[in-house]
Amino acid sequence: MTDLGTPGLDLPDHRGRTRLDQAGRDLTGNPDVVIRDVELLATAWHVLRRTTYDYRHRDGRWTTEQRETYDRGDxxxxxxxxxxxxxxxxxxxxxxxxxxxxxxxxxxxxxxxxxxxxxxxxxxxxxxxxxxxxxxxxxxxxxxxxxxxxxxxxxxxxxxxxxxxxxxxxxxxxxxxxxxxxxxxxxxxxxxxxxxxxxxxxxxxxxxxxxxxxxxxxxxxxxxxxxxxxx
Structure with missing residues (x-):
């Protein structure tokens, strides 16, 4: 990270990608999952993210959870x-x-x-x-x-x-x-x-x-x- 910006976020990374922290923020298909934040952890080649979301369990309880996902494409x-x-x-x-x-x-x-x-x-x-x-x-x-x-x-x-x-x-x-x-x-x-x-x-x-x-x-x-x- 530099004062000029962050590769993969507001600056292109080595593969020309930006806004890599936006993946999943607009998901609405499951009403029991509410995305709160997406952090970009690494973009050395593929993309490692940490997502924070609220999850409603089968008994109605809501908990806040985090998951790391590795995105290498399909x-x-x-x-x-x-x-x-x-x-x-x-x-x-x-x-x-x-x-x-x-x-x-x-x-x-x-x-x-x-x-x-x-x-x-x-x-x-x-x-x-x-x-x-x-x-x-x-x-x-x-x-x-x-x-x-x-x-x-x-x-x-x-x-x-x-x-x-x-x-x-x-x-x-x-x-x-x-x-x-x-x-x-x-x-x-x-x-x-x-x-x-x-x-x-x-x-x-x-x-x-x-x-x-x-x-x-x-x-x-x-x-x-x-x-x-x-x-």
Whole structure:
């Protein structure tokens, strides 16, 4: 903070953002919640806020509470599958938060994913699939939209699925090096991927959700999908 202003409030921060303390102040959808104040705690890359609000409990009592929220924007993820070969195409990359919290080496197997930035969810996941896996996606299926960690993180993640073949590979994948990405495409037999959930080799929530969807009601479910190859 300086006498000239505060980045992220009345001065642009390093990403050009201002008025970051306004999020949530105009919420009126829940009459049992009244927003009193929003403080900006950090804007190093994403945004950390502390919100003070009054909350009416089920017994009618009002209390004043505070919650910190981490706002990194919304995201999208996708499961690529090949029904004929019974495979799925995933990624492997280093995740420091998992490493520092007990994962043996921090190398997680995941579905391709990324933040929306300025794109719509479908456009964003097409971009991420191309960057991370080198695959140009055709028709997308929207599976569901989920708040992944609603106790502290505002992100809503949009889940997609789509078929792929070797012919859909149009680039090297691997992520965007200038953004520090070093992503390895990983093709797994679908049954091995399910086994990897049980034995801990796959421990990423979004990936587990999409794999289990695929086994229950998706392309590898009791009524498998028939994918018609392009003419």
């Amino acid at each position: 995201g999208a993820t996708i499961l690529l599958y090949d029904v004929s070969r019974r495979t799925v195409l995933l990624t492997r990359q280093f995740r420091y938060p998992a490493y520092v919290n007990g994962h043996p080496d921090g190398m997680l197997i995941e579905t391709a994913a990324g933040l929306l930035d300025d794109d719509d969810p479908a456009g964003a996941i097409r971009r991420e699939t191309s960057e991370e896996l080198g695959i140009t996606v055709g028709e997308l299926e929207h599976v569901f939209g989920v708040w992944m960690s609603p106790g502290s993180v505002t992100e809503r993640l949009h889940f997609y699925a789509a078929p792929y073949t070797a012919a859909d590979r149009t680039g090297p994948g691997g992520g965007v090096a200038s953004e520090g990405e070093d992503i390895e495409p990983v093709e797994l037999d679908f049954d091995d991927a399910l086994t990897a959930i049980a034995d801990g080799r796959i421990a990423d929530a979004k990936t587990i959700m999409l794999l289990q969807w695929a086994a229950l009601t998706g392309p590898f479910g009791p009524t498998p999908k028939t994918v018609t190859p392009p003419a």
